[in-house]
Amino acid sequence: VVWRYHTGEPVVEVSRQPSLEVTPIVAEGVMYISTPLGKVMALDPATGREIWRYDARVDPRGGCGDFANRGVSTWVDDTVKPGFPCRRRVFATTVDARLIALDASSGTPCSSFGVEGTVGLRHGLRIPPAFPHAYLVTSPPAVINGLVITGSTVADHSRPAPASGEVRAFDARSAAAMVRTLSGA
Secondary structure: OOOOOOOOOOOOOOOOOOEEOOOOEEEOOEEEEEOOOOEEEEEOOOOOOEEEEEEOOOOOOOOOOOOEEOOOEEEEOOOOOOOOOOOEEEEEEEOOOEEEEEEOOOOOEOOOOOEOOEEEOOOOOOOOOOOHHHEEOOOOOEEEOOEEEEOOEEOOOOOOOOOOOOOEEEEOOOOOEEOOOOOOO
16 A cells, blocks of 8 residues: 545434445546545545645435435636636535535635536426435536536436436536427337
8 A cells, every 4th residue: 555545524414324435536647536525635646645625515414315425526627818817627426416516626625616616416307306315426427518417316216206316418618508309200
């Protein structure tokens, strides 16, 4: 073992303990990881030294159920000059269903994305969740062609009309929802 990093994730008294299931990613010489309770960290991949830390402040007693987070995604906005904030963004999802855009160099939320860097993913669903743990997000979003694409986890056997598990795309700069109409034959 060359180095070891401790996230500082607390032990919480809930029905299911948080699980660190993150797959680290490295971009431009920086490693990015996330935790089940909404922390995102930038590390030096050679030493494990923490560069910055962001805390989304996920409430462990907020009825989230599945305490897992599997990582983050990153994207470069070519319309922003090198060295300016939010040129490279780190996109994180939280188990309490938020999509967050962070400046990759500082960990500060990108204020031009959603509301001060955050989009509430429980809003705008075809069928909204009846309770918090009926709609969760545990996986990192996919990012392609300026779109941030999110999936979800739903409690599909919880009631006759469970929350809709939708795959949605958001503009990577502003978080505007991208709506596509597909017509079948």
